[in-house]
Amino acid sequence: MEHYEQLKAWRKTEMGLVSLDHFQLNEFHDKLMKETVRIALKKVASEWGKPPAHFAFFVMGSAGRMEQSVWSDQDHGIVYHSATDDQDYFLKVGTEISKGLEEVGYAQCEGNVMASKALWCKSRDEWERQIIAWLEENDWESLRYFSTFFDSRVLVGDNELLFRLKELAFTKLEEEPFLYRRLYENVGFIKKGIGIFGQLLPEEKGQDAGTINLKQTIFFPYVNSLRLLALLEKITDASTLERFQRLPDHLSDMKAYQADFLKLLNYRLYYQKNAVSYQKVHLLQVNSLSSRERESLKAMMKKGRKLFKETKELIDQRCSL
Known part of the structure; x- marks a missing residue:
């Protein structure tokens, strides 16, 4: 399948067959989202060239936790390994993925937790600074963002990029144990x-x-x-x-x-x-x-x-x- 419309039709056909089994349903969501990302990446590459750096597209929320129901909205981000500013490229990727997922049947996140937004699309170094900043600010909003981030898993790309960010969070929490209470x-x-x-x-x-x-x-x-x-x-x-x-x-x-x-x-x-x-x-x-x-x-x-x-x-x- 090479078009979002085909994926939407596939969703409509298959969803009823897996809707009563938690594991089958979430496996199907993964397949559907991965195919959507594949088409999105192909579209961006045709106009902007191949990705300039290794990256990971990760999902959060119920998708990150593999707890989606029949209907689900979008919660996702991108981390890329780059010494230069490649954010414009990856924001294009995030925007196309968000568009594709919406066409396939996933509502856009009302809170804008999507890789089409700069807050959720960053280089590895920028993500490291962001996570530390969220924990150091430790107000209601920053800790909500951190908790949202922590419920993440890589759907497409380099798993190690996300793993290292979580390891950084563990180190910070170990140094500042009062943050557990704040969380x-x-x-x-x-x-x-x-x-x-x-x-x-x-x-x-x-x-x-x-x-x-x-x-x-x-x-x-x-x-x-x-x-x-x-x-x-x-x-x-x-x-x-x-x-x-x-x-x-x-x-x-x-x-x-x-x-x-x-x-x-x-x-x-x-x-x-x-x-x-x-x-x-x-x-x-x-x-x-x-x-x-x-x-x-x-x-x-x-x-x-x-x-x-x-x-x-x-x-x-x-x-x-």
Whole structure:
């Protein structure tokens, strides 16, 4: 396939076949995005020549963690190995990739976390300075950017470029352990999903009335906990499931939550298989659930909050040593 329109048709044909299996679905997303990048690189090369330096195109967010649902938006960046300023070329690449992904069916990121933007398209040296700056500033926005970056994996290109950036972050955190607490505080708010009488708390007003946002209410406690644990244990993997698997044996109690998270991933796919857009894919209609399904949802929600609490306690313990 040599055109974005062909990839869009392929997506439409294949998505229904893999939409209920978490692993097959995310493997398909990878194939689809890689083909989109291949076409984009070919388009840019035909006008601007071959890439002037080794580079890596990496994905972040749910794509970085391999947790995409049927619908997903774009979160990606570029790092290139260059002693000269080749940013103009790689911004062209990032812009073409963003355009291609949108045509194929991935909504552009509302927060502009895309390789078409200078903040997310830099040389290796510039990326090193950026990561240090984010951690040294350690305000809400800079730590949010850092956390977004850390949930990254290379989709196309040189894996070593991204690996070295994460190693730099580990070194900085080791030197300034108080940053672990700052990173925890940055994601400390969890949207309440269960009331004092044990009832689910859906949105009460607006166009989303009657729904619970699975991403904010249930996913984030697991995802944020495992990101923090990965930073503590110097785990470079971006996938939450892989982070669970790579936790050391002395954190076996936390590793046990992996079964709950995998159940949550499959739960989301089953109930959101008919979602028609990225905006709707995280919303679950509470009235559509049976009593048993509601209890299962609340159990996963409570487990996520418990994991998050245990992660905070571990960070407090480590930072006080």
